[in-house]
Amino acid sequence: MHIGFIGLGRMGFPMARNLLDAGYSLSVYNRTQSKAAPLLDAGARLASSPLDAITPGQLVVTMISDDAALAEVASDEWLQHLGNSGIHLSMSTVSASIARQLATRHENHGSVYLAAPVFGPPAAAAARKLWICLSGDAAAKERVRPVLEAMSQGIYDFGTEAGAAHIAKLAGNFILQSALEAISEGVTLTEKNGMDSSAFVSMLTQTIFNCPVYQNYGGKIAGRRFNEVTFSFATAAKDNRLIRQAAEEAGIALPLADLANQRFRAGLARGRAEMDMTAIALGAAEDAGL
């Protein structure tokens, strides 16, 4: 199986490298071509365009920033070139609605859209420790399973509907962002009581919240290490927009997403786009005069 890989950012680069290490033949494309250099040294072929990354009837992976960039890549020409029995494995965090539109467009060209967004920071991508949410055509899922296994430690199947895996990913990010806001407010309460918030977070993450999300991000919030970027503030704000869009499309209210939106807007307005997403904590801290 020849694989086209489009998008060599903080996540895409280590994922593509793992596919090369697993022995796959890769054509790689990135808007900033220089980023591809170490992969070319490792045997990848440089594609000159998203279209050039495709081998008809084979697999193309997209790991690109947002809906707009994905829509730009997935032109009619691109879909036609992928053609019959081709698979588009869409691994970035995009909306369920673009996934559903693309699934229909792929179907019209005889190809398949598979939703496969991932959980895990860049370090997890490098270590083949991602978790993958998967949905789409059953036969196509079976065909790409070895490819997914070369990048991940776990695959969770959400059935055949193209949007489902993206909803699972967005709902997960939503619960994560809500946890960050909750930690932030809780930390503020302890600090206003003259306490050492690091001791508080350390206690929580050794007891009822002994999982990596709370340990990693909670420690950053208590230690105010907002410039250690695991996941950028701007990207988290983008995810929050996708979450609110999903709520709108589902016709429901998500009060916690609206609260997070207030924090993200304020943070972006104050120039925090390039900080870590835990800088959401500055909202509660500043509102408390800390």
Added chain:
Amino acid sequence: MHIGFIGLGRMGFPMARNLLDAGYSLSVYNRTQSKAAPLLDAGARLASSPLDAITPGQLVVTMISDDAALAEVASDEWLQHLGNSGIHLSMSTVSASIARQLATRHENHGSVYLAAPVFGPPAAAAARKLWICLSGDAAAKERVRPVLEAMSQGIYDFGTEAGAAHIAKLAGNFILQSALEAISEGVTLTEKNGMDSSAFVSMLTQTIFNCPVYQNYGGKIAGRRFNEVTFSFATAAKDNRLIRQAAEEAGIALPLADLANQRFRAGLARGRAEMDMTAIALGAAEDAGL
């Protein structure tokens, strides 16, 4: 060391039993006396009143429902009887402000108030697997350490200020309640997209949220098992009140506590006091027409 133990509810009963099993001599008191019977069989002495539970200069543990019940127990006569070098180990979830008031009143009688609220459900209490947040006088903390160890798997010291351990406990419960609301809203989004929310929660709690709080309560929310009571809705609503009181006293806003309050009020108004606290999820579900 003779120990008085006041409050033999779902938490206090197994905690008192562990102290007996560890070889301590106990006088036990509970408003409903019949609950003490199994402890008397195991060698405890029945106290006829909170005052009668006290041995002067020794240790008395309170594990009672709320500030009002604690204030009623801790009369001037009771404090005077505990007297010089007596220790009051206050283990239930009460406000930092009553703790601070009691600390001063104890000091006036030559005794010490130690804050020692716990994390963990009744099953953890039975298994000596509680986590204890501790604050107060250093020498008194040293004196009670073996007693705490007979009930817990971990002790977290928050210094000498009487309110600190209670703030840590309340802030922890606040973050927990916020997590329940976040899971509830996330589950609602998946259900409105026609997905199996149990599969969604199962994925999350095997990946980024692989800790007991999310596993136990998340599973209940997705499975709508709101009548399996681990922690009652009414008690969670009481804790939410204490959290908002702490925010008021600290002079800060906790938007997530206000949102949880809306859910608790609505749930209580709809007669859910005796359900599990995860019934907070019915708020988001009902708002979504589910």
